[in-house]
Amino acid sequence: MASQGFWPFGAEDGGDNSNQNPSAPRAWCQAAQKFTGGLGSKLCALLSVGEGEKTGSPARKQQEAGVESCGCNKPCGCYKSNIDFSVLYSTDLLPASEGEVATLSFLQEVVDILLPYIVQTFDRSTKVIDFRYPNELLQENNWELSDNPETLEDILLNCRTSLKYAIKTGHPRYFNQLSTGLDMVGLAADWLTSTANTNMFTYEIAPVFVLLEHVTLKKMREIIGWPDGKGDGIFSPGGSISNMYAMLVARYKMFPEVKEKGMSAVPRLIAFTSEHSHFSIKKGAAALGIGTDSVVLVKVDERGKMIPSDLERRIIEAKQKGYVPFFVSATAGTTVYGAFDPLIAIADVCRKYKIWMHVDGAWGGSLIMSRKHRWKLNGIDRANSVTWNPHKMMSVPLQCSALLIREEGLMQKCNQMHACYLFQQDKHYDLSYDTGDKALQCGRHVDIFKLWLMWRAKGTIGFEAQIDKCLELSEYLYNKIKNREGYEMIFDGKPQHTNVCFWYIPPSLRYVEDKDERMKRLHKVAPVIKARMMEYGTTMVSYQPQGDKVNFFRMVISNPAASFEDIDFLIEEIERLGQDL
């Protein structure tokens, strides 16, 4: 099975000249001859009879596995590369001596598994997920790790099986998370990143990627509106870590002695964020030794936006208690409602009380790329730090999260430990490109190349078009359901982001008058519909309760593959799956 690839390897002869066998061999010859530096002849030699006779070599194994003469007319006399993976092991791949052919065939075979998956991802006639319960997945397959190796045929089978049960996160009807979509240029960039397999801590071992991070962070700061794009920043493993970094740097800015002395040397610090903000602010405070009790949750209005007067009131309260307000995290695009906190008013409060202003734009920050929607972020240029996750609304493959900081050099001072085995001061190049000591991470994955390459491929206007389209779709959904029978909106008014929050009220519930009874039953509706969606595999959308509101659907759209038709489908599907509840 493994040798029946999707691409030419092992393909059956579909041509009119059956003795020529047009599949792999000639492609191999041509391929080999395109290599520079003597590799071409080396590959040809590896494929030739003479070389193949060495006992135990992969070429020999291929002969034993019954490979045929390719009939190729090139002078190199190539063998057919119709490799039998059932007799090969990972030890036959590079760096094994003469492992080139097996390696290229194996990797191509993997690509031949991935390409159809990618095409199917966008095919609305395929399922979003072929759902199995954990015990089913465990029982139906053998996932165990053992002492002995598997053949490459088994490895390819493992790849197929893993994809069979995967969620198609790029499917046009997958609306489950803030990160959806599968961008082809981003994917290509990620494949290249894996192949380059390096680490962002020094210029020495990631020269191009470090420069691209430099260029991209500057561009992002320019877009935020900081003068000349000056400032600092880093790509971190996700928005939660970016938010924690911001809190860490804000604390250091106010009390640099905390780095050596710890929290016991400083007064009680208080952070402020809205009651609808992301849980990472509390997680960060717990980790940093600030404690969740010192995170004050500021009230929001009915649309989920922080109320600046309540922020001010709570700051004054904290100060009266002798505490030190040090950090305000405004949210640009809350997780559930998609609300944008009023940044200008918040900036005024922060200036008045000299508090670090952070903007958590993990979800909504990308709207700054849109001329139509960037007004929602007015005031962001006054922030001291910004979290902005291109892996959400810009569809960059996971993960890609930037933390941007207005003051240059602060991150470095806050986090550096001068490890002299890594950040030697007597290197022969400009050390300002060794950015690793800015982060808490030592090794750091290359998350920049996918964003940079997508930006080159789309231009800023391409991202803008994607974002505008998703917002247009959410407005379409809102208009479609706001007055539709069986729907109730969680809050009134056009969505500011792509979040559309609503209850679906099944027919049996529409005329229940007892409010408690209604709420109790309504709470159970979304989980059942969601479970059915997953079992049918037709679509996926998230739900949750919030505050005193029982379970409701939170629809979000960040996938450029989604269309009006998919929104229509979602509504039909909710009604189909929920009508009997």
Add this chain to the structure above:
Amino acid sequence: MASQGFWPFGAEDGGDNSNQNPSAPRAWCQAAQKFTGGLGSKLCALLSVGEGEKTGSPARKQQEAGVESCGCNKPCGCYKSNIDFSVLYSTDLLPASEGEVATLSFLQEVVDILLPYIVQTFDRSTKVIDFRYPNELLQENNWELSDNPETLEDILLNCRTSLKYAIKTGHPRYFNQLSTGLDMVGLAADWLTSTANTNMFTYEIAPVFVLLEHVTLKKMREIIGWPDGKGDGIFSPGGSISNMYAMLVARYKMFPEVKEKGMSAVPRLIAFTSEHSHFSIKKGAAALGIGTDSVVLVKVDERGKMIPSDLERRIIEAKQKGYVPFFVSATAGTTVYGAFDPLIAIADVCRKYKIWMHVDGAWGGSLIMSRKHRWKLNGIDRANSVTWNPHKMMSVPLQCSALLIREEGLMQKCNQMHACYLFQQDKHYDLSYDTGDKALQCGRHVDIFKLWLMWRAKGTIGFEAQIDKCLELSEYLYNKIKNREGYEMIFDGKPQHTNVCFWYIPPSLRYVEDKDERMKRLHKVAPVIKARMMEYGTTMVSYQPQGDKVNFFRMVISNPAASFEDIDFLIEEIERLGQDL
């Protein structure tokens, strides 16, 4: 240029039947017909004349770009897929309507760029790096981001350029970091991971990967020696974060109130680690609000191993001051010397004083996979937590770091915030598989698949063989230079890990008697040789000072591609580049 792929797309006809043109088209037809679910016919239809006449469609653009009739005899009447990327943009790729052909061609073209790079990586006749100084890289290329999109041809060119200046981290003569090598199965797994593009926080959206993490962590705990492999753990973005998580959980275990109340509610906590330990312990303490002054650096012996009696002395000292010792981080494989702290003796001290014992095995933990070398980790089963980075000594692509914890449920309690938009309690499956609330991260990259697939492909014995080989090479290096003229070892005795630390003494320095003068000049030798290595691009090895020892080379071997010949080469190269100093 872009249309001249390495694989069949656009390949010239190398066969004997020139009017048949055996390159892409038939491969396309066969390819198309292997799709299930109607995709085959869809692809064929997309390639057909009728469809291509729609104005503005990619197929139409291909016609305009001068594609030829493929001469294929299949009834579908396919067009030649010799796509001209110079007229296509990312918007012509999926999810664009009719974007399948352009997408498959584009991705295959990218793979055709990556495959030769992979083969060259292992070719000793190629450079490890084509080094450019930052200003050269910036001036010789345009990396800027603009408003407007580039063509796919330009994007492919960007890929080629990025790889041209990349470090070949899998090159057999790249010894620069603890993470080296390029594993073919790991790479394949990472390509699949990128394609699946999902997030580890819930079973809902990463069912297979979450299960594989579960299976793999259990296996790792079994190998550590915890009864029945019970316990907990998570894959985190690198060893530094894993170490910080361990410190966080240890603190929570002793003072759970710290989560809400912060560090001001607890006594002064003290962490202990050796003076040769990794800087992440101090970074973690700074971040967690403990402060670097509360990290006590315990003395090491001449081999770099923590001295347990000094640990005990420092614990007693801290207690006498009224501080609370809460965390000991023993290092299994120090960064520079490769030393293994004596775990059994340290475990005894930790038990005596009831202190959390962490083992930072980021670098050396993998030796537990080797029956020959695992004795160096004796006592690890008594640890409360272990950091173990398969991306180092096991050559898993970056990043792959595990934190393992003996007590189940502690991580969850320490970090959870119960975000109800993500970790709904009324889901239809076993919620113990929603592991996201254990971590500080919200979104979490899938780092498990590459390790799991490599383990399946190699078996435990395959990893063991790799590790044993690297240790054998380091012993070979040690034996080769320990008595060789011009070399001085930093410490005596056979290396315990693959770290071999030495000075190269150029001829001009060998008979300098003034000790200060000698040290001063010797300090400058390694940086110059390293700079020359990079400029020639022949090899890379790290150097650093440590304590009172001036700059010395730290050779490490973690790449299974390295051979005795490469060790010989390294010595010759150091002598060639350093003889005139």
